[in-house]
Amino acid sequence: MSLTFLHTADWQIGKPFQSIASTEKREHLRRQRIDTVASLKDLVDQHGASFVVVAGDLFDSFTPDKSTVSAFCKAVGKLGVPVIAIPGNHDHGGPGTIWTQPFFLKERDALAPNFKVLLKPEPYILEDAVILPCPLLHRHNAGDSTAWLHVEQDDLPSDRPRIVLAHGSTQGFSSNADDDTTDVTNQMELSRIAGANYDYIALGDWHGTKQITPQAWYSGTPEQDRHAKGGDNQPGNALVVTLDESPPPAVQVESTGRMGWHELSMELPNDAALDHLKRELEAILENDSANHLLKLNLSGTLSLTGANDLEALVESLESRLIDLRLTREFTVEPSADELAALVEREDPLIAGVAQSLHGLASNPDHPEHEVAKRALRELHIQLQAVSH
Numbered sequence: 534m535s536l537t538f539l540h541t542a543d544w545q546i547g548k549p550f551q552s553i554a555s556t557e558k559r560e561h562l563r564r565q566r567i568d569t570v571a572s573l574k575d576l577v578d579q580h581g582a583s584f585v586v587v588a589g590d591l592f593d594s595f596t597p598d599k600s601t602v603s604a605f606c607k608a609v610g611k612l613g614v615p616v617i618a619i620p621g622n623h624d625h626g627g628p629g630t631i632w633t634q635p636f637f638l639k640e641r642d643a644l645a646p647n648f649k650v651l652l653k654p655e656p657y658i659l660e661d662a663v664i665l666p667c668p669l670l671h672r673h674n675a676g677d678s679t680a681w682l683h684v685e686q687d688d689l690p691s692d693r694p695r696i697v698l699a700h701g702s703t704q705g706f707s708s709n710a711d712d713d714t715t716d717v718t719n720q721m722e723l724s725r726i727a728g729a730n731y732d733y734i735a736l737g738d739w740h741g742t743k744q745i746t747p748q749a750w751y752s753g754t755p756e757q758d759r760h761a762k763g764g765d766n767q768p769g770n771a772l773v774v775t776l777d778e779s780p781p782p783a784v785q786v787e788s789t790g791r792m793g794w795h796e797l798s799m800e801l802p803n804d805a806a807l808d809h810l811k812r813e814l815e816a817i818l819e820n821d822s823a824n825h826l827l828k829l830n831l832s833g834t835l836s837l838t839g840a841n842d843l844e845a846l847v848e849s850l851e852s853r854l855i856d857l858r859l860t861r862e863f864t865v866e867p868s869a870d871e872l873a874a875l876v877e878r879e880d881p882l883i884a885g886v887a888q889s890l891h892g893l894a895s896n897p898d899h900p901e902h903e904v905a906k907r908a909l910r911e912l913h914i915q916l917q918a919v920s921h
Contacts, residue, residue, distance in 0.1 A: 535777040536661055536694055537580050542588035542737025543754040544570055545623060546608075547601040549593070550758075558855045562758075563601075565792055565824075569756040571608040573771060576787055580773045583661055584614050588737030588752065589621025589669065589700030591650075595630040602637050606644035616648045617657065619668040621700040621737055622719055626652040626670045651698070654681045656689055663689050665731065667699035673718040674701070683725045694732040694776045701738050703745055723749055733774055733782045741766035747781035750774075755789040760796060760828055760858075792855070793818070793825040801833035801863055807842055814850075822853040830860045836868040837913040867913070 546566055553559045573585065592605065609616050620626035631637050632650050641648055651657050651666035658664075665686070667678040679699050689695060701719035719738065723745060726734065734749035741761065742753040750772055757768040769790025775783040795817050799810055810831075818825050827850065835843060850857050 535775055537582050537773065537775045538662070538696075539573060539576055539580075539582045539585040540588070540733075540735045540750065540752045540772040540774050541573065541585065541755050542700070542735070542752045543590045543621070543740055544587065544756075545590050545593040545754065545758060546570070546605045547593045547597040548758055553856050561823075562792065562855060566756045566758070567604045567608050569789055569791060570605075571611045572791075573755065573789065574612050576771060576773060576789070577612055577614055580785075582614060582773065584659065585612055585616045586664065586696065586698055586735050587616060587618035588698055588735045589619050590623040590737060591618055591621075592624040592631060595620075595624045595627070595672075597624075597631055599636055602631070603640050603644070606637075606640040606648070609648045610645040612647065614647065615659070616645070617659075617664050617666075617698070618648070618650045619666045619698050619700060619737075620650065620652065620670070622669050622672045622674075625672050626650075626668050654678070656686065658690065659693070661693060663693050663695045665695060665697045667697065667721070669700055669719060675718065677720065677722050679721045679723070679726055682731070683722070685730060695730065697726060697731050697734040699734065699736055701736075703736070703749075732776050732780065735774075740768050742768070742770045742772070742786055744784070750784055757790050757792060757794050760794050760826070791824060795825060796828040796830070798830040799832075801831055801835055801839075801843075803834065804836050804839035804842070806833065807835075807839060807846070811846065818854075822850070823855070825854055826856040826858075827854055828858040828860075830862075832862040834864050834866055837865060838868070840865040841913075 544566060546563075548563065548566065550559045550562045553562065576582065577585065592601070597605070620630070620632060624631060626632055632652060649657070651664065652668055652670070654667055656663055656665055665682060667682070669678055678701060679697070682697060686695075699721055701721045703721050703723040723734070731748065734746070736745065736749060736751045739751040740754045740758065741751065743751040743765070745751065752772045753768045753770050755769065755771050761768060767786075769788060770786050771789045773785040773787055775785075777783075797813060797817065799806070799813065801807065801810065814827075817827075829850075831843075847857070847859060
């Protein structure tokens with residue numbers, strides 16, 4: 534008889550997104566993470582999942598505020614099936630953390646009676662499976678949370694599949710780079726349990742979906758929360774796992790993310806390339822920029838007019854997108870027509886200033902070279918505004 538369940542992890546509800554300047558946009562990202570958790574109900578219903586396992590880091594902090602706790606419990610309650618979780622390094626299960634707080638327990642009982650967090654490394658018996666939790670009780674665990682499974686668990690029911698639930702880095706594959714740290718903690722000797730009598734190993738900590746062994750998978754976060762590092766990082770998914778009498782488990786990757794995190798690099802050899810840039814952006818953002826974040830890397834050469842047009846585009850993107858990270862490595866050079874319009878003006882004062890600035894801007898060895906380039910561009914902008 535087969536068993537189907539959902540594997541997810543790293544919800545990090547309450548993540549502050551402090552790098553986002555707008556308070557409103559930060560709140561939009563936080564709310565979206567909660568909505569994405571609630572939307573896992575669609576996968577539960579579609580695949581007839583018996584339960585959901587969450588491999589740690591349900592909260593971004595071990596002390597979330599009360600409104601975050603209530604929203605979390607409400608979203609979990611909507612899933613309608615048992616949700617079994619362990620704490621990770623962000624929401625570890627040490628003394629005084631969220632999992633034993635009276636307010637959390639009250640909200641869980643009222644809004645999410647289907648939720649169970651496992652704080653001890655001991656079997657948790659369900660009607661149709663055995664969960665073997667490896668909870669983190671500290672943010673930085675020096676030991677191996679899966680060590681208790683290095684010895685075969687002989688006293689478990691033999692008629693139910695065994696599912697390991699763990700959070701951390703595996704030997705030969707580290708999630709540390711995902712958190713921008715070189716600290717080697719929360720490591721697991723997966724090889725010690727991968728060949729044992731366990732049917733599936735549900736992992737959390739790495740924010741991308743990744744298979745480690747035929748039995749062991751990182752689900753990744755269901756809602757991407759940072760720009761991906763490299764093509765091997767595939768966030769924004771949940772896993773539908775089916776176990777039957779014949780190993781290995783059948784694992785189906787389902788896309789769950791709603792926010793678009795994009796990176797675009799483009800060379801602008803001339804002003805005409807701006808039209809190509811706009812078309813690329815339209816294709817990426819699909820006229821729905823309010824749910825997108827973009828890293829935009831530009832290089833090349835633009836005229837004064839082209840640079841102004843780009844500034845207008847950037848201003849629009851900054852207002853519409855959740856976030857824009859812009860890297861500009863291009864030069865701004867006046868076209869022949871633009872230069873003539875500046876240095877040959879009827880007003881001798883403006884023409885003289887333009888000639889002086891152009892002379893300085895054309896000499897890369899002059900200490901005022903960059904200042905002169907910016908001043909020449911600003912003069913062009915002001916004169917264009919007056920003429921219109």
